[in-house]
Amino acid sequence: MKPLENLLRAHEGPMTSELVLRPGDFGLGRVPARLKPVSTTNTVCGFCSTGCSLRVHLDAAGQAVNLTPDPDYPVNLGMACPKGWEALAPLAAADRVTTPLLRAAGGRFAPVGWEQALRTFCGRLKHVQARHGPHSVAVLSTGQIVTEEMALLGALTKFGMGLLHLDSNTRQCMATTHVAYKESFGFDAPPFTYADFEESDVLVFIGANPCIAHPIMWQRVMSSRRQPLVIVVDPRRTETAMAAGRHYAIQPKSDLTLLYGLAHLLINRGAADEAFIRASTDGYEAFALHVRDFPPSRVCAATGLTPEELEQFAAALADREKRVSYWWTMGVNQGHESTRTAQAIINLALLTGQIGRPGTGPNSITGQCNAMGSRLYGNATSLLGGYDFADAEHRAHVARVLGLDAALIPSAKSWAYDQIVDGIESGQIRGLWVIATDPAHSWINQGRLAALRSKLEFLVVQDMYATTRTAQLADLILPAAGWGEKEGVLINSERRLGLVRKVARAPGAALSDFAIFKLIAEYWGCGKMFARWSSPEAVFQLLKELSRGQPCDFSGVRDYAHLAEARGIQWPWTEASEMAASGRAPQRQRRLFADGRFFTPRRRARFVFDHPRPMPEEPDGSYPFLLLTGRGTSAQWHTGSRTDKSAVLRKLAPRGAIIEINPVDARRLVIRAGDRVLIQSRRGEMRATAVVTPTVQAGQVFIPMHDDQVNRLTFAAFDPHSRQPSYKACAVRLKRAIQERRST
Template sequence: MIETLLKQSSGPLTRELVQSPGSFGLGNVPTRLTPSSTTTSICGYCATGCQLKLHLDEEGNAINLSPQANYPVNLGMACPKGWQALDPLTATDRGTVPLLRDPATGRRQPVDWNTAIATFTDRLKGIQQTHGRDAAAFLSTGQIPFEEMAFLGLLWKSGMGFLHGDANTRQCMATAVTAYKQSFGFDAPPYTYADFEESDVIILSGANLAIAHPILWQRIMRNKRSPEIIVIDPRATETAQAATVHLPIKPKGDLALYYALAHCIIRDGRIDYDAIKNTEGFDDFAAFVQHRTPEQAAHQTGLEAATIEKVARLVSEPGKRVSWWWTMGINQSYEGVRAAQAMINLALITGNIGKPGTGANSITGQCNAMGSRLFSNTTSLVGGHDFANEDHRNKVSVGLGIPIEQITSDPSLAYDEILRAAEDGKIKALWVVATNPFHSWINSGRLSALREKLDFLVVQDMYHSTESAEIADLYLPAAGWGEKTGCLINSERRLAPIRPVRKAPGQALTDFRIFRLLAQSWGCGGMFQQWTDPEAAFKLLRDLTQGRPCDITGIRDYDHLDESGGIQWPYPESDADPHPSAERRLFESGQFYHPDGKARLLFSAPAPLPEPTDDEFSFTLLTGRGTSSQWHTQTRTGKSDILRKLYPAQAYVEIHPRDARRLGILNNQVITVRSRRGSMKASAYLAPTVQPGQLFLPMHYPEVNRLTHPSFDKHSRQPNYKACAARLEV
């Protein structure tokens, strides 16, 4: 059967992929596109979810692109990454053939797919038989369509019988997921992008939108209500410099600030009593913040008490629409969940939720992180269900035709726990799909030692050259964005499809096809007989969401999504409008997803930094996005000649001129940045935008995460990338 599947290769490119009769996943037969035609696809970088128009030649290959003018997300705009989205597809280091490491020479050698699939199956089955279902794990991504995510998670847990798997959305969105689940009863970002344009007061916390999400910053610039824009960030970022108010807070002083704001608002009676009726825990919260005064918070935040009082009035003015927004500056923190919930609390007690221009709104990082949150079968049972709920397991069993005994009720280890178990020798094998943890993980130097503990490392990626792929025992070449179909879900819960506009190089296959091959080889192919192609999988997953907060049963197919300009969940069949509104927000009725319909006000005392400065390491090191042309580990943006010209090739560290003078450091001088975990060389950039005593490194350079501190939010297990102790050496 495997040999038959492998002979079924792709033909010319197509706007639609149609399954050939009797095939098992590799037989996608494309229809020819007309000469000089166009198609559309959602950008595969960040979770803004811009739609691009792709211009095709006679063979159906994309030769150029432009932003889609009437799409309700980007409204004809694109950032530098979007304009250059095709460049990574033609990189010279694309994987074109499976590579297997020769144990005798230690070198990776090309092999055929039969050998690669057989090796994967034999090695993983051997490990499972010897060590059990806990002895292997997958680490996946927010970069592939949710149909592929679901296939991977179900194949691994129900088909192959392993337990542990997590996605790299743990590095960017776990905090928001946990905060929303605990506060609202479901992971439900309430907003729509139109709220940027309808707010009177916009608070951006740990969010440098001008760089990290340029299209969303442009949406703010379209606001005709002359909004107050308040930026809470230790650095005077590009966004902070354009704001009406910049609060240069001490690193991780956010939580103390939010509690002081709540103190002022409750003290002055600037609350919405009707909205508070829809919450649980207000009296306890009011008692908690009673003594958390602006004067007390001044020391923890570095802000003057009068400034805190002024901001409290701005964010609670009656009749004003106030929206709270955050990204990685909050999420990637040792107490990010409580910080996010502190903003949720402020929105709830002032009635700023469920109405235009309001909300407590997490902006997602990766293009399909929301898809991962609902469909990856990692932290939540596929389709927004709960592994521990017997009714949910039965529903998934019936809906997908999976025997109930093969749907686990046990939770997986989280990302950091998986890596620690591998370090301890308990996990013997890792399967890494479309992510690069040997660059991106916190305190990444530890992973070198971890690699030696693994019996088998598989990396499935577009490129054979990533830090993770280069040390793999088995490398599987995968198609990337632009070479596959499927659905992404953006930050505002909007589903929309991506389309294939190039043929993957050499023998590279879509992740969907690779999973089908592995299912057949493992012996569980019958479990996935209906998963003939991504759109067939979409319909299975769509139907599975019935009755859940993320119900999308009203969506017919991919064409329906295209015709509608994407559709935000929920969109249940019971009240589906044939012409869905472009913008829809949650909680307009004041009802939430807890059984009693009320939101929860959750809080706890702020904790000190896990690694404070001292005489030896006297600087606080901050990390974050460098420029709008860089993306994560630069695996793709580094392939574009144009994008590479828009950012420094070598790592640089921002330092305040006063600190530079004190240490005798000149602009552009190469210096050493050191933490207790490692060191790196960087070019000094004298920048008054960082405060004295602080440093800033862009996260995109491979050396940076050798320095970061391995601390985690206890509620979400998200790493604390944003603040650790460091020193400079000249």
Template sequence: TTRQPDAVTEAICGYCATGCSLKLHLKNGEAINLSADSEYPVNIGMACPKGWEALSPLEADDRATRPLIRNSSGELSPASWDEALKYFVRTFKDIGEQYGTDSLAWLSTGQIPSEEMAYLGALCKFGIGMIHGDGNTRQCMATSVAAYKESFGFDAPPYTYADFEESDVIILTGSNLCITHPIMWQRVMRNKRNPKIIVIDPRRTETAMAATQHLPLQPKSDLVLFYGIARLLIEHNWVDQAYVDANVKGYQALKQFLLEGPYDLPTVARCSGLEETDLFDLARTIGSGRRVSLWWTMGVNQSYEGTRVAQSIINIALLTGNIGKPGTGANSITGQCNAMGSRLFSNSTNLLGGHLFTNETHRIKVANTLGIPVDVIPDQNSWAYDQIIDGIEAGKIKALWVVATNGAHSWIHQNRFRKIRKKLDCLVVQDMYHTTETAEIADLVLPAAGWGEKEGTFINSERRIGRIRKVRRAPGEALADFHIFQLIAHYWGCGDLFKEWKTPEDVFKILTRLSKGQPCDISGIENYAMIEKAGGIQWPLRDIKDYARERRLFEDGKFHHADQRARLVFEAPRTMPEAPDNEYPFMLLTGRGTSSQWHTQTRTGKSAVLKKLYPQGVYLELNPSDAEKLKVKADDTVTIESRRGRITAKAYLTGSVSPGQVFLPMHYAMVNQLTHNSVDSYSRQPSYKACAVNVFSA
């Protein structure tokens, strides 16, 4: 039949950081269908609804198919690529000349391949001379990066997914794995060791319901909780002292901090709202000598003190020697499909290959490897996302280039984001769709190809590098981001810097050379074919002779600090930036509502199948006892108000949220009208998970 495929190829899914491989069924070189890849070590024949529907969003009616420039009547009107590129270059050069190139900035994404990220960052910093650029990974993974760097000496998530299957005790903190990373949850379900699964989360999430035990702690009491557990480990001699003495620094200081601070059992029970017996059992379970793995995601990362919370989890793993062995680890689960690529190769906050802009030796190494003058590499760090937003508000950033992200929906305290847009002289949005909330307020829209329409590599949450492929032609005049960056380099007049950057595979080979000698060294990978043959390759890989299908870090107890010891990092908890009070008595929690929708729904909202799986409009999870007090019934429309905005939603009455707490899914644009503009001071990651609101009958 006409739907009969004539070939099959594989590509890594373009949504979450699980990094499942999909078999793409081709006819005449174009994907007409797909199925899950049964041979790939990550997903072993499984895929979640988003993966199964990965081709549908490519066919949406609102794909950006031509460049658009805002005309004198204020409308976005079609333009040729030549006009669009000249507009870009003229506007950015004019603004740069008038205000300095530090008035130009970009915001990128964890959704494009590493080769495109590297090109974008190199073009912006080495070619155009920008200083400030960041990614939407600031919204999901920055906290883990900061925590790992300080604790381990490098941003190095230590685990491999086999650890889900090899643990005796799996502790998930602030992670609704069932729906946020459904295939990782399936890996948990494959565990034959009858593991104890403990979920630490204020909400009774789908994962909490499926766990052995749910510990519904008070929102943002996690730091106190883990300090309390660490103190119990010390008091009851459940510390692996031999491991600590050999591999860890800071034990005596941590011990003193914990024993002298308010981290005794009764105090921690009171702060966290948990039973003393449950806390004691948790400590005893961790200290029992079995294989314990500790996992976390956005409930930890998206917090005003997330870095210290992540480190308090890392401390527990280090104190008990639960690291570098099967079924163990202090394991941050990453969000986006290539957030890990962004962490190493985006050239925004880190110099390419996990190097530092502020380190002269690193700058010289990168310049020599690339064959570019060292003085085109800035010697200062970029502002983080929130600082770029502050810079726009202060009139310091005048032009912004947004690539494959939708900040007008997703950034915290959204009304401010939209208000300060007026302060920009130029907003360029490069995206698959011309209808995202951010594209709609742009001066220039550059139409980009999406996943499935271009080549490259992603790095998943367990550090596995996998291939993505072009299996469809992009619609109209849309181009791969890689090609757009090449064109801009040419129009800007800095193409000479990128003479060797002809194809994504050329850039991949450059990245392998740049990584040499780094903890993320992948110089043993010669080309794409090697990745395909191996079924993905986890970093590091210095020599193909060392290849193993599953690779975890720190098996030898050596970390990346100069003395090879990990650090125990701690600090007294901070006051919550905005706690509930009489005026705003509820604590608002936000997060993913379903496994079938992705972030701001720009892609998954285009699939009829995925919409059927999540037909709800905006809804608020409200505890029935609170509903009774508010005289709200199921499905009533309620108003949710914070100091920053007011929205309406349908009331969904559920015991999943405790009294005094409410939950809104993040997929709807209006939710971030409410959130509070606070960030973790080390990672500068926004605190999406806690702000004060009031709820009343609309």
């Protein structure tokens, strides 16, 4: 093995960099006087899956000074949400971890060098494996790092370290869509392009609040010249619902019944596109039989809609002259029967032939900036490139491309996130490595996870901050560079590969995740296996080769420079397409399935359906309210580990936890706006400040997901197909917390 200093230099430059950024350096529109921009580079935002391009202005040393949205990028067209504008602020936070930290005998963290950190990492995890078996160490990763890092992590852990269980927080947001598309289309392939927001006559948002969660996508809807009808299906009167033409405030988790009921009405109206169904789908007859059992009487009883509302809804979808598109996100994905619900949306588009043309499609909006990269290249559920671990030919092909022995690739799938948690409880998992995520905040029923800490013999956290809840529980913290301090590719919701650039040096001894994985490979003893994985761009070339012949083929993308020139490129972009383009840039907006051919063996989409099941924890006499959770503001991102670092974003978000309560319930419980409220579920309790508002229905309450207490309450139920947690519905009770009052 080469000396550490050489390895560090090879991957990251000198180990100790000048920390140029200081707390408070960045803020909306503020340019520190001592920093003068002299050049500009473009980079893709690292928060959400929209994938906006930002122009980062650099000083003479190539360090970021400030940024502005990119006016010439086909995604954001010159716009950015508050998080994008403040994207540099988290880099300059005071609590960045700048050196590895090892928990010492007295329980406190002590700074150590990389040499000791890497030896401890490998020594302790190998010890766990030696005592409890190779699969007793698991990894929980993220949808927030670049694709090349995800792929390297997946290959390192599964092919190099001999681990089996690797999952990521993509399980919490996009697992449902992954499974739904795969079963229905034969591949995890969102069919749309963002121009469809402007090309549609009728946009149906189901369990989606883009006004808050995807503000730039929402801006594109608002700027449509077609004067579209916007329909929102959501139990809450969200900001999107307020701006929509129609809002159907259905009962929580009645969406599957509603969607089958709509299919029933569409068939009865003669709105089925029989030519498309015949030519391009399988399973229609059985589906038509299935939805016969969903007459309006049943659907209205379940959803709370009137028969007139239901008819009116179906009529809006039935008009063949109109382009109808369907959009869903976490209100669907985080449910106990989420995969079948997503597929019920897909079925409506197939039934009416609303797919493959501008302004149509069953379109899943992704959450994290690289959930799409994680779905294809995380090496968790699918083998690198969307291949199947269980298929010997697939394993042989991947091994050939990577120059590996195929025997190193496991034929079994990893446990899903919840199964890894169960494995900790049962003692089968004794070592855990957590990367760029904070499960102690974000995992469902978080109290259980915290209680399991004592069952782990060794917990490593790799993150930008040592202050996350999970980092505080760790034995070892590895300091990681963040977005903007490294390079690589993110894949956005519309399948666009976009480039992230290094615009700032990571502080102190913090290293890119890529460099950390490479060092771990060396210290673990499998470094040679990754000799070709020498830089993020070298890995990009390997991934490109792995994509060849797959639906996600991007073999026509030459390199990073090509991505930058073309302003991002959507997959597929094959070598043949590139040759045919003969030097011209790929079309900026491309959608899938225009030819009516899908990725299943018969090249036909499938109607997939099932019987609705009751909600796992209904309100009752003891816990009479239904708790809904979701994004609260466009200024906060998930657990807030980055957005809370920005003074501007903190000002734009509520201070502390809030709970939205309907005025009828508030009156009955003698709760006024600004009162502190005690909320209890069967699993835990929290306090929040009351916001009395008719946007939630009587009997329901809403708490934003960003507060670190909310998952004390949530009920751990999972969709059986995707194993995605059902965060959106559990039973709680509430009362005013006596003598506590605080305004938001």
